[in-house]
Amino acid sequence: MSLDPATAAAALPQHPAQLGFATGTGYLSACTAGLPTAATTTAMRAFIDDWAAGRADARALGEQAERCRALFATIAGVTADRVAIGSQVSQLVSVVASSVPDGAEVLCAAGDFSSLTHPFEQLAHRGVRVRYAPVSQLAHEISADTALVVFSLVQSATGEVADAEPIRLAAARTGARTLVDLTQSLGWLPTGASAFDFTVCHAYKWLCAPRGTAFLTVRAGLEDELVPVAAGWYSADDVWGSCYAGHTPLAAGAGRFDVSPAWPVLGGTEAALAGIASLEPGTVHARNLALANAARNTLGLPPGNSAIVAWADPQGNDLAALTAGGITASGRAGNARIAFHLWNTAADVELLARALRR
Structure with a gap:
């Protein structure tokens, strides 16, 4: 059973900065590329400096x-x-x-x-x-x-x-x-x-x-x-x-x-x-899935078992609205596609609803 969005958001620190992410609000595209933590960017800069x-x-x-x-x-x-x-x-x-x-x-x-x-x-x-x-x-x-x-x-x-x-x-x-x-x-x-x-x-x-x-x-x-x-x-x-x-x-x-x-x-x-x-896999799974299902509810879709949410968008209208609303999403094979991961919170679901006027 999925956690409700409020419980899910409380399962890990609320703000992306507490997880070591510099930002993340509106970034619903882990399925395209993940975001780096501060530790990751520091390590990459250290290599360049050493090189x-x-x-x-x-x-x-x-x-x-x-x-x-x-x-x-x-x-x-x-x-x-x-x-x-x-x-x-x-x-x-x-x-x-x-x-x-x-x-x-x-x-x-x-x-x-x-x-x-x-x-x-x-x-x-x-x-x-x-x-x-x-x-x-x-x-x-x-x-x-x-x-x-x-x-x-x-x-x-x-x-x-x-x-x-x-x-x-x-x-x-x-x-x-x-x-x-x-x-x-x-x-x-x-x-x-x-x-x-x-x-x-x-x-x-x-x-x-x-x-x-x-x-x-x-x-x-x-x-x-x-x-x-x-x-x-x-x-x-x-x-x-x-x-x-x-x-x-x-x-x-x-x-x-x-x-x-x-x-x-x-x-x-x-x-x-x-x-x-360092993270507990079951907690990450439950949190991501709860946020994804909150998004599905906003979109009028039935609950699912994936952190990736995709729906038919053959003309790209929803993807364009998401982009205009400050959301980073993707379009694949005639679908609009979003995903929820460690930096996302219930605020992203609210931003999704405003962008699509749902």
Whole structure:
């Protein structure tokens, strides 16, 4: 059961500044990009200052990357050796895609984000078939021919939350693997990576990190099913001993799928993940969902189970009214789309009502 808006707003500090956010009123777009805390912006400025002064320390940055790995593992509910570091979701998905057997079927959610599905569409020359079904029907669509089931836990365009457990069980019965994108869920929905064979997540949305750090998780024992097609100097357990040809061992765990991390965003990523990891996931979930359902009530929509609220707006009229009313929102696939996260309060629902005159 959802909390009422007043109870939800009291579940975390009322004002964004108390959470470390400089602002946030009217920003209803965590589904597009999260906002940084003061700790995140301070850390990113510190890197620039160090870089400009010639103080950037590659080994210290490597240690920072490992702390990011550990923090993400905590948030995702897996051990750090199950986590690989990348820069973009599509690059990490491509590692899984390149390992799909010739002639296999990949079952994807219809209308899912293209960074998750596009890499598989490039495999037609190997006879790989990509089939689409509504995310609500994926569990029923898995067949003996399905090698991999691919879906976002929360759909980007609509905010629909997948009923993941029946999909997972149906895949297990046929021997299909699962690849799940957590980019639109991790940080507000308390479902981690441990139930799935592979997951990907970019940290710049609900985890409030700067853009440029993404993560792949690989279930224990499945490393050898994947080919580290982007292997480089960072794909070993001892990265500094593996810089040059002739000695390039792979890491024992998921680290073999690492690419060299983007140094300028590591400090901000660490600060952001540390902040998210310090919060109680159930409280964040209840608060975000209560505010989203208060917005649905304002919009005349039934209650839902997602922090993302989307409704038909084919001409963009509502999106234009939101923008004119001081609200940052987004339009996707003919919908207007808003979202509620840590910096939002009941005041944002009131601002929504005024902007749309509801």
